[in-house]
Amino acid sequence: MIEQAVAPGVAFQRRGPRSVLTDTWFVFWREMLLPLRDPFSLIFSLIQPLVFLGLFGPLLGAAVGAPAFGGQSTLQWFLPGVVVMIALFGTSMTGSNLQYELMTGSYERILATPLSRSSLMIGRALKEWAPLVVQGLLISIVCIPFGFVFHPLHVLLGLVILGIFGIGLGALSYALALVSQNKEWIFWGVQQTLLFPLMILSGIMLPIEAGPGWMKVASLFNPLTYLVNAERELFSGNIGMDTLGGLVAAVVTAVVGLAVGIRTISRNTN
């Protein structure tokens, strides 16, 4: 009986090679089970961006006037910003799901499995991105009858860049949730305090060129600005310096986010 007990678990003997990649896939897949089991939630989350497109878009066109949009239609200018907004809201809230799991104990249960620490974070951030691809494409198609010119490959590239950015922002949100454990208000306080200034200063809602000089300067220090400019270029069917700038901003955000996130997650756990 004692010999039997010494033998490690069956699974341990059978387990194949592990890597951050397979671990990330498992974490991602667990997160994906939620929208897959309940696909209506995905459609429902499109309502908010559609409200912005349908109710804010026309006002924007009337108030600012077409010249501010570099000759494009209001919709062509505004839609990429709305897609960035979906990504921004989704990934920055990653941590709130985690906070819930921190309270119930399911996060701890997963921490006690051999999954690598970084996969816990990347897998979660990627989960926010996968629905985004579906949402981004859906919302673009919905806009076609209203005069949006759809360049599928450019849009896809734009969504990939957003995905890279989302991994970074998701990781930061994850780290924030870990730091503000048991203090939900800190998480929401910080998230909301940062979200709106970043959003407004990136020119998502209104062209930043219309603002005073100091706002233009401030927007240069906002990684989101480069991302929004890249998406606008791509959604209008071009690839140029703005795209490159957006890619660099996305990669920098991802690297910084992952560095902070992995540091936070491994500070106390082994």
Added chain:
Amino acid sequence: MIHTNKLTKTFTVKKETVEAVKGVDLDVAPGELVAFLGPNGAGKSTTLRMLTTLLKPTSGSATVAGVDVGKDPAGVRARIGYIGQGNGGGHSYRVVDELIMQGRFHGLNTTDAKARAETLMASLDLADLAKRTVIKLSGGQRRRMDVALGLMHSPGLLFLDEPSTGMDPQNRANLWEHIMRMREEHGTTIVLTTHYMDEADSMSERVIVIDHGTIIADDTASKLKANLAGDLMAVEVAAGSASEVRGLLGRAAAEGDIQENAYDGVVRFQLRLAQGSRLAPGLLKDMHDAGAPAQSLELKPPTLDDVFLELTGRSLREGADV
């Protein structure tokens, strides 16, 4: 299975250093069933969390299932099962999905994970709940699911942190039945924490009493009780023969107080007596021979709470003053 050397954890809370675990040396052999018993905040869970690599020790070392917790934490996690204080299932997930994912996390392929989930759900009475979301489960069902999650990869060593806290007696008994059956079938080594003394008493073969981050006793429950806490004896005699009885009892109880209460012409003596149940017949005869017969005699075997009281001067009972 487990070997620790001066395992220590200190926390800094508001610039004050709190020593949660102070140099714990511990050895657990394969197949043992060990319970950490102690009041809330004694350091039971902190010790468990260090052994399961959820917390980094401040100093000291630990080898768990043959692997050093500091050098290869993922290796430790692959070999152990851990059932924490909270519920392991994500609220919005289906029971069967969570079980299969847990198997995948541990490196099982999909086919094996599915088969293992089926087996566990059948043996833990969860088969009918496979497609139910966790949030719709009752407390007892959730706890059984936690056990299933902890066993998905058939670990040889299982840690349970307060496994039955907050459960009603029926569910507690049910949970223990499952744990014991699994142990019989697979010879699993089990380490658990509890602040229910009756649970530590009846379920585990070895009880480690922890207080203020230190192991203060480590033995089988019956030996702890016999060595540290004797039986509680109460004898009532007529007031007239109190002095003879006082002398007899004083000789029988080498140390310890003898309480005395007089009422309605009767004197009631109360004392703790090691092996009291064996001494009682002789004592009764001696009293009879001395012309001071007992009117009544009560004997109460000790509990682990009495052991804890003897060791620390405090009671383990919840709500007791610390």
